[in-house]
Amino acid sequence: MEMTEAPILQVKDLRTYFSTDEGLVKAVDGVSFNLRKGETLGIVGESGSGKSVTNLSVINMIPSPPGRIAGGEILYHGKDLLKMSKSEIRQIRGNKISMIFQDPMTSLNPFLRISTQMIETIVLHQKLDKKAAKEKAIEMLKLAGIPSPGKRIDNYPHQFSGGMRQRVMIAMALSCNPEILIADEPTSALDVTIQAQILDLMKDLTERLGTAVILITHSLGVVAGTCDTLCVMYAGRIVERGPTDLVFESPLHPYTQGLIKSVPRLDRKGGGRLSSIRGQPPNVIDLPDCCPFYPRCDKAMDICKHKYPTPKVFEHGRVVGCWLYSEEK
Amino acid sequence: MIRFMIRRFLSLIPTVFLIITFAFIIVRAAPGGPFSAEKGTPPEILLNLQKKYHMDEPIFKQYLRYVGDVAMGDLGPSFRYKDYTVNQLVKQALPVSMLIGTLALLIAVFVGIAAGIASALRQNSWIDYVSMSIAVIGISVPLFVIGPVLKLFLALKWQLLPTSGWLGGRAGWLVVIMPVLTLSLPYLGYIGRLTRASVLEVLRADYIRTARAKGLSETVVMLKHVLKGALLPVVSFIGPAFAGIITGTVVVETIFAIPGLGRFVVQAAFNRDYTLILGDVIVFSVLLVLMNFLVDIVYGFLDPRISYK
Numbered sequence: 001m002e003m004t005e006a007p008i009l010q011v012k013d014l015r016t017y018f019s020t021d022e023g024l025v026k027a028v029d030g031v032s033f034n035l036r037k038g039e040t041l042g043i044v045g046e047s048g049s050g051k052s053v054t055n056l057s058v059i060n061m062i063p064s065p066p067g068r069i070a071g072g073e074i075l076y077h078g079k080d081l082l083k084m085s086k087s088e089i090r091q092i093r094g095n096k097i098s099m100i101f102q103d104p105m106t107s108l109n110p111f112l113r114i115s116t117q118m119i120e121t122i123v124l125h126q127k128l129d130k131k132a133a134k135e136k137a138i139e140m141l142k143l144a145g146i147p148s149p150g151k152r153i154d155n156y157p158h159q160f161s162g163g164m165r166q167r168v169m170i171a172m173a174l175s176c177n178p179e180i181l182i183a184d185e186p187t188s189a190l191d192v193t194i195q196a197q198i199l200d201l202m203k204d205l206t207e208r209l210g211t212a213v214i215l216i217t218h219s220l221g222v223v224a225g226t227c228d229t230l231c232v233m234y235a236g237r238i239v240e241r242g243p244t245d246l247v248f249e250s251p252l253h254p255y256t257q258g259l260i261k262s263v264p265r266l267d268r269k270g271g272g273r274l275s276s277i278r279g280q281p282p283n284v285i286d287l288p289d290c291c292p293f294y295p296r297c298d299k300a301m302d303i304c305k306h307k308y309p310t311p312k313v314f315e316h317g318r319v320v321g322c323w324l325y326s327e328e329k
Numbered sequence: 330m331i332r333f334m335i336r337r338f339l340s341l342i343p344t345v346f347l348i349i350t351f352a353f354i355i356v357r358a359a360p361g362g363p364f365s366a367e368k369g370t371p372p373e374i375l376l377n378l379q380k381k382y383h384m385d386e387p388i389f390k391q392y393l394r395y396v397g398d399v400a401m402g403d404l405g406p407s408f409r410y411k412d413y414t415v416n417q418l419v420k421q422a423l424p425v426s427m428l429i430g431t432l433a434l435l436i437a438v439f440v441g442i443a444a445g446i447a448s449a450l451r452q453n454s455w456i457d458y459v460s461m462s463i464a465v466i467g468i469s470v471p472l473f474v475i476g477p478v479l480k481l482f483l484a485l486k487w488q489l490l491p492t493s494g495w496l497g498g499r500a501g502w503l504v505v506i507m508p509v510l511t512l513s514l515p516y517l518g519y520i521g522r523l524t525r526a527s528v529l530e531v532l533r534a535d536y537i538r539t540a541r542a543k544g545l546s547e548t549v550v551m552l553k554h555v556l557k558g559a560l561l562p563v564v565s566f567i568g569p570a571f572a573g574i575i576t577g578t579v580v581v582e583t584i585f586a587i588p589g590l591g592r593f594v595v596q597a598a599f600n601r602d603y604t605l606i607l608g609d610v611i612v613f614s615v616l617l618v619l620m621n622f623l624v625d626i627v628y629g630f631l632d633p634r635i636s637y638k
Contacts, residue, residue: 059542061538061541061542087546090544090545090546091544092544093541093542093543093544094542094543094544094545095544098542098543099539099542101535101538101539101542103535106534106535106536107535107536107538107539108536108539109536109539109540109554109558110536110558110633110634111557111558111631111632111633112553112554112557113633120543120545120549120553121543121544121545124543124544124545125544156633156634158633158634169539172543
């Protein structure tokens with residue numbers, strides 16, 4: 001991967017807010033990252049940290065109301081996706097940028113055959129006739145490891161197991177050769193044995209097709225094995241970003257350090273209790289402009305309670321949002 | 330599938346048989362009889378009458394005779410309309426009731442679904458509020474209030490429609506409007522609310538998010554992905570709605586003086602016209618079980634997750 005190449009997707013200072021009865025929820029609050037061609041970017045974070053909302057914002061699919069994108073830019077080849085008309089963005093969704101969702105059991109329409117669901121996408125974006133589209137769909141199912149795809153394509157979703165349905169989702173998402181695949185916790189709802197298979201399949205297919213991947217997950221193990229770059233999200237912000245191996249080797253943000261410490265390790269003997277981060281993730285309703293992690297942070301200082309630091313850029317493209325590294329006071 | 334249909338169809342026969350048995354017992358348990366209204370009939374004539382209709386036989390024997398006749402398709406002679414058999418009366422009255430019932434059901438289904446979808450898509454708009462208010466009125470106000478109120482305004486005050494009567498009069502097809510409207514309103518309301526709720530539910534489903542993420546337009550998402558799932562509850566409601574409409578015809582035909590099967594039920598009950606009551610009950614229940622049978626079959630075609638064995 002050449003680092004000099006221009007990114008295909010640039011997310012700049014994205015802010016997605018939800019107005020609820022309890023107050024304003026800043027689900028995503030100033031998130032920035034770049035994605036290069038063929039790169040795999042991991043976004044990790046706890047439930048509710050804004051991972052999924054970030055990516056739904058990318059294809060402008062935030063349910064509105066109550067949600068709205070309050071600021072920022074999402075540049076796809078330099079064009080702002082947020083400024084596109086509904087029909088313009090529809091030509092990108094499922095075509096250039098496609099998505100896989102967490103729960104394969106509910107993400108396919110139970111009333112339509114797999115063929116119908118796959119063909120409609122291919123016909124829509126690739127201007128193929130139905131027959132050619134069906135051949136293409138069968139080919140994709142075969143690539144995704146569905147046995148006897150020619151026969152299985154006419155089945156309904158309930159005739160597939162969870163893992164097989166996720167394979168169908170992957171085949172469907174990649175059927176238009178997208179440039180970017182957003183996988184929102186693609187393995188969280190699956191058996192552990194199937195998880196590895198699905199991750200391998202995604203990796204294999206996207207490498208072969210040259211697709212860039214944004215992999216959303218709450219599992220550091222998944223990220224370690226698959227991603228080039230890693231973003232750690234906490235309460236709507238990316239607190240640390242950098243090349244995966246460097247972040248794992250020397251995490252800078254106290255939250256990242258805590259996360260990595262709390263991963264169970266097979267190579268360390270001696271037992272003992274697994275370390276954990278004390279406290280609970282914050283309630284993001286009407287959150288003040290503080291560092292959202294300070295109540296749980298061992299290194300918290302007075303300033304952490306009053307202001308969020310400007311993220312500091314390190315070498316190798318590492319970015320950290322923490323007062324420990326910030327020069328401004 | 331075919332085997333399921335045959336088996337399901339055969340299971341309808343005991344259902345109808347049970348209905349006949351219960352209806353027979355209830356009708357005979359009611360005080361009075363078909364001839365008790367005729368005062369001062371000499372006892373020997375009464376005896377002759379009872380003999381003619383086999384009413385002097387033990388009740389169990391009468392029951393067996395009746396069930397045997399029904400099995401052969403003979404609903405017996407009417408006690409009250411002396412020159413008619415029940416079959417003839419049903420043949421006259423059934424088309425009338427069927428016309429009102431079918432029109433009411435069609436209006437309830439189509440207008441109800443359309444209003445439900447419109448309300449769901451424009452949630453909390455004036456369309457939503459207006460149609461859901463009408464729905465609540467339709468569901469909560471009984472037929473015997475809606476009918477006379479419509480009549481009071483549309484027929485008496487504004488003189489737009491005839492008060493009552495049936496086809497063949499001077500008013501022509503105008504006579505159909507009020508009874509059909511009255512009969513359909515509760516089911517229209519119910520189907521409207523049902524459709525609205527289930528469209529809203531399906532719109533929140535994960536697979537709709539997938540469909541949108543594929544770049545499909547809202548129209549395609551709605552027509553291809555939302556409607557099929559959203560209309561399933563409506564289809565299963567058509568069975569009970571049909572039952573309600575059948576009982577509704579009894580009220581509506583009486584209010585608007587329509588010569589249908591429903592009005593016969595009321596008159597026959599007053600007259601203790603045993604065979605006519607039972608005949609009406611049998612016709613209604615056969616229609617009802619057939620309708621439910623049909624709904625089951627249609628449901629199987631709509632929902633691929635249901636398999637028939």
